[in-house]
Amino acid sequence: MTSIDPSDATADDRSTLRAKCADCFALCCTAFGFQRSADFPIDKPAGTPCLNLADDFSCSIHESLRTRGFRGCTVFDCFGAGQYVSQDIFGGTSWRERPDSSAEMFTTFAVVRQLHEMLWYLVEAAERATTTEASESAAQLRSEILRILHGDVSEVLASDVESIRTNVRRALIEVSEEARGGYDTAAHADLRPSADLVGRDLRSIRLCGADLRGAYLIAADLRHADLAGVDLLGADLRDARLGGADLSKALFLTQAQIAAARGDYTTVLPAALERPPHWQKS
Structure with missing residues (x-):
């Protein structure tokens, strides 16, 4: 089994929330589609294998x-x-071995990915929570998601992902407010959720404790910035310049966000994240 024990919603086992491609039937290369763009050189319809x-x-x-x-x-x-999905839910039988399972497997993958992403955030929420109420809320939500994941395919597909996401979002905001409350942040009109900070030079602005949930930080200059207590949930960090930046205490950061940014060997990351191999070591 590769999943978290559903009987222990307090277990911090993020190893199960990290991709292990060798144990997967290339679901990300088949289930999802993409269009020719700066990120892909070709079109690929959803539900079809990548040509590579x-x-x-x-x-x-x-x-x-x-x-x-x-x-x-x-x-x-x-x-x-x-x-x-490949090993636990579908028992190690691939969509190539059973072509009739492909549609259901791909749909299940799309749902499970969302649930696993929420688990990732809830693990951190449990770590960051400073009140019993916030901690218990995160634990209850994790238990709910884990129960769904340990059900059969029909239970997973019948889950109300949007409702769960709303509750998770509420819990994360509560934890974020607690964590950021310890920072003496100077008021800055531009530092707010969903802010348009595309291409901005933010090096001279004190960022600690800022709420930048969903902010557009594409190509923003954050070199040598201290991002302690900054809520980056869902922030778009594509090509953000992170050389020398300290993100070790940033809130709700994911591996995908880091991989999309431009960092180097001097960038300090949270312990749960890995330095992307394509970052320049200079």
Whole structure:
């Protein structure tokens, strides 16, 4: 089994929420579609294998994805949903072995990925919570999601993902307010949820404790910035310059956000995240 024990909603086992491609039937390369863009050089309809998919479910151009124009592949994160759907839910029988299962498997993958992403955030919420109420709320939501994941395919597909997401969002906001409350942040009109900060030079602005949920930080200059207590839930960090920045105490950051940004060996990351191999070490 590759999943978190549903009987222990307090277990911090993020290893199960990290992709293990060797245990997956290349679901991200088949279930989802994409269009020709700056992130992909071709069109691919949803539910069809990528033209670079090998017989053993590996990527035949994995080492050169970015140079060949498949940047989108290098920033995608399934939060461990791929191996869970492949091995736990569908018992290790691939869509190639059972073509009649492909549609259901791909749909299940899309749902499980969302649930796993919420689990990732709830693990951090439990760590950051400073009140019993917030901690219990995060634990209850994790238990609810885990019960769904440990049901059968029909239970997973019948889950009300949007309702769960609304409750998770509420819990994360509560934890964020608690965590950011410890910072003496100077009022700055531009530092707000969903702010348009595309291309902005933010190096001279004190950011600690800012609420930048859903903010557009595309190509923003955050070099050497201290992002302690900054809520980056859902923030768009594509091409954001993070050289020398300290994100070790930033809130609700994911591997996909980091992979989409431009950092280097001096960028300080949270312990749960890994330095992307394509970052320049200079």
